Amino acid sequence: MQISPPVLRYVGLAKHVLRASRHYSTRFGYAHSRCLVFSNFGQPEKVLKLHSYSVPPPYDDIINVKFIASPINPADINQLEGVYPEKPEFTLELGTGDKSAVPGNEGLVEIVSCGSKVNPSIRPGQWAIMSGPNFGTWRTYAQAREANLILIPDKEGLSPIQAATVSVNPSTAYRMLKDFAGLEPGDYFVQNAANSGVGRSAIQIGRLWGLKSINIIRDRPGIEKLKEELRTIGGTEVITEAEAKDRRTMARITGGQPVRLALNCVGGESATNLARILGYNGHLVTYGAMSKLPFSVPASALIFKNIHCHGFWISAWSKENEATKSQMIRDILDWIRDGKFQDVPYEVTKWSEDTGLETLMEPIKRGISEYSGRKGIFLMEDD
Incomplete structure (x- = not known):
């Protein structure tokens, strides 16, 4: 789910936006997000495209986030194929010619900047994971609200891979x-x-x-x-x-x-x-x-x-048990920190500004094979 107010609103509220953004590290306050998108259901290699769009500075209760790692789960593939019960909302807010959506349901983000009405306890530099499905995690930057995120108060002792793969x-x-x-x-x-x-x-x-x-x-x-x-x-x-x-x-x-x-x-x-x-x-x-x-x-x-x-x-369980889910996530992360819980086998595909569609498609194609034995993970690299 991409949250993007109309561009004209930013023209009229430019000064307000600058005051509202407590921190933002990209040029002119905008981030260049690269994402995989699809406009129709079907085989991933036929429907996925690589797209770029600008993420404006946050305002009010909007939080700008940078993705660090995004896993590739079988459910993500099924969603692309149109056979998964949870289906994303197709929208024009990404700046694509046709209504489209970003795939991916699990991911780790870093808070980049916050609007003026965001809870002060949420600060740039903190890690968070998605609170539920259909956010669209196969991208580099996005906008979210507090309800979309489960904060990880302490990232000490955790790798990005471990944090990114905890919720499924x-x-x-x-x-x-x-x-x-x-x-x-x-x-x-x-x-x-x-x-x-x-x-x-x-x-x-x-x-x-x-x-x-x-x-x-x-x-x-x-x-x-x-x-x-x-x-x-x-x-x-x-x-x-x-x-x-x-x-x-x-x-x-x-x-x-x-x-x-x-x-x-x-x-x-x-x-x-x-x-x-x-x-x-x-x-x-x-x-x-x-x-x-x-x-x-x-x-x-x-x-x-x-x-x-x-x-x-x-x-379905997560939607009905938000508070319980947060405690469960903390339990699992504590086991990881204590060395009591090991990572599943995984393969990393690095995603940088120069990474092309063909490279990003390789782990997705491997993920179509249910018996591949290793989880594919997009690991975003700093620009």
Whole structure:
């Protein structure tokens, strides 16, 4: 969402704007923002364009921000394709010929300057992340309001990558482990796609809360190395999809202790197997569908084990739980500072004034492959 008052208003209020802007470091008070935009839904390589526009000085309750890092999530790709429930507002305020929007839902910004009515506690130099989706984070500068941001009061001990990636994957794992099944220390949970961003986060948060995890991954070359990697960050057991179907394997792992929570990101046969693994009153929570296949829950699991099936979407949860989200973000950032929570594997694409569309498209194309294994991140460089 780009907030830009009409240019004529600035002509009449030029003196007021100069007084209102407490700090702004760009020439003549305007910032040159470069962004990716799209005017129609479709395949990213067909609909994305590189665009430039001027961001004027802030006034009243407007905050000018500079993006530091912006992740590329599967939901961002789905949004470009038009298959994601959350859709951005297309507007002419970016100065494009057709109504357009900036993609990207997650990102880290630095406060650059503030209008005269902005809370004095918000100051240039502070870091913040987006409070919700649809802001449009694949750009270098933007204007926001306080409601768009969650401030990070202390950036000591945090890297830009760590701060930029806190609000989707770790937050999704945090909520699913906390809000379903009433898990207590010593309880088991099971998950597929355990090497994904959410999967790795669930392993680490589960370990911090005293939970035991059964982590299912697809068979692949070098699987023993991946298994050891997931054990190193706290995975209790790491097994393949084939091993998870073996009742004897599962009995050996749990020792007969019921599994109370299953996290499903795959769908299809993998999700059906999770339902079979669950014990009485277990909860199956679906937060993704990487296989793009529907799944069935055995009638016996519903009748005789009273399995509960849920869906979880962090975007919808965030809209209804703003205060709780801020506290959750602080918890995760504190774990990062204390060295208790590791980054997910990622690949950085540096974004400078000279970076072209072809370079920016490379990590987006990689992100279309759900099994790429590394999160793409735009890292903005100073002009």
